[in-house]
Amino acid sequence: MVRYVLRRLLFTIPVLFGVSLVVFLVVRLAPGDPAKVMAGEHASLEFIEAMRVRWGLDRPLYVQYGIWLSRVLRGDLGLSIATKAPVLQEVLERFPATLELSLVAMVFATVFGMAAGILSAVRQYSLFDYLAMVGALIGISVPVFWLGLMLMLFFGLSLDLLPISGRLDPGITLRTITGLYLLDALLTRNGKAFVNALAHLVLPGIALGTIPMALIARMTRSAMLEVIRQDFIRTERAKGLPERLVIYRHALQNALIPIVTVIGMEFGLLLGGAILTETIFAWPGLGRYTVDAVYARDYPAIQGAVLFIACVFVVVNLVTDILYAYINPRIRYR
């Protein structure tokens, strides 16, 4: 197991190098003088020259990459054109918002997706199975931003049940410790803020969680069906074990391997979906930051945010792979 983890870690290094190269090249592919691109459209001539010197933009391309990478590795992602603040600081400030939203969406997707998948498999070809699978198919076909808008329309505007933008109402105060508002509210025993933060999470959480929920439901169903047909399940039933135990203890445990993989993969993909969800619900996270940076042609911010999200994505995939190997020993010896 240790050897597998080490090997998997080593594989990650060239991928991260590749990612950094792609992010580096984005600025070079952008039209115009790279020093001007990095300094912003309205920068003074001196500032543009300062950028040229700072990032070595008059040197050959591979030297530029070297300079850039060595700065990035030391945590220097440059200054945002829009705010003049260090990009790393801005990215770190916004990350907890995205993390909290993604975690809530994932919990929602896992609980409802697995429940629907198990029930569908146990009652294969029943009305529930049929409806759940049609629902799942619609779920994977719906544009996430449109779903967000529709939720906003029904529950936010028409029924006026739930807040449709931001993380907290303006009147609510909360001392931030981790940046995850639910956790902070618990830590500071602030019940009012907890309820308010949770209410703000409902609609974006559902919007973001629906596609993963549909995929988890489909995967759970097919994995369960495969296990239920196997001989050992027939043996369990033959020896008189209650159906509940057969399904939840024996069948589900064996079906978990592919389900965990899908959950891990989906969690990484949520980071992508968050870009659109955050834009709709004015969620002050990394996704919205990235989109705003693209609008403003704030290339240092684009680079920093994309690099950060891609690294998180790689780490999530790494953890998924290791978890997969842990619960499925066969994979380790390949």
Next chain:
Amino acid sequence: MRSIESIAEALRLLCRNRAALVGLVILGVYVFVALFPWLLAPNDPLKRDLALRYRPGFWAGKEFARFPLGTDYLGRCVLSRILWGTRTSLLVGVIAVSISTGLGMFLGLLSGYFGGWVDMVLMRVVDVLFAFPSILLAITIMAALGPGLEKAMIAIGIVYTPQMARVVRSVTLVIREMEFIEAERALGASHARIIWYHILPNTLPPVVVYATLGVAGAILDAAALGFLGLGAMPPAPEWGAMLSGSHKALTSGAWWAVAFPGLAIMTAVLGLNLLGDGMRDLLDPRLRM
């Protein structure tokens, strides 16, 4: 002649799968609309009239039948824009997937057939592209290229290339080891000949499945880029772009300007997913979901 028969056979099998048949019908309707939007659209999709902005559609009464699905913030006919937008969205999907299929097959065949360092290098490139969530990669490429529909096609084409390359590579790895390939080699066939005449045709079935599902994903991503204002440029009718500025429509109570373009996207993607799933079941019943 044989290939026509086998296509007919495949279609017959596909039609027995009810879900795939529904998908095929939905797709057929969309293709028809994309080919002949002027036959169906009641109004000019670009004609604006600010006096008619945010008018509701047929549900509001007979006098509103002129704009069956209402009008948008510039008083343009929502239905006509959706119908004309079908052309754009299907075209983006098909062109983007053609790019990814061409590139992906090329890389996958090379990688799988030759193995060794070619495989090593190409698959590391694929790994790197897989390290980005797809819409993030598309947005990043758009940030470099600048907005526009053609650029969106290229960006989405690149985004879907790694997936196709992996699929083709895995099939190639299996076919390469088969005896008939060895026989060809013994007969003195060149690498190019073996790849073109013997390996490539065998990779086509999974490629068709993934391309179909890929068009669904590409339409969603193109709509997302349009929604963000990075894809199709106004005033061109495009489903995603019709949804950018939805906040204003929603707060004005004009739900129809938001609901219907989204339904059009969802139905198209649903049809392609149904068809793709059906074809996958046909090719490999073990993968049935």
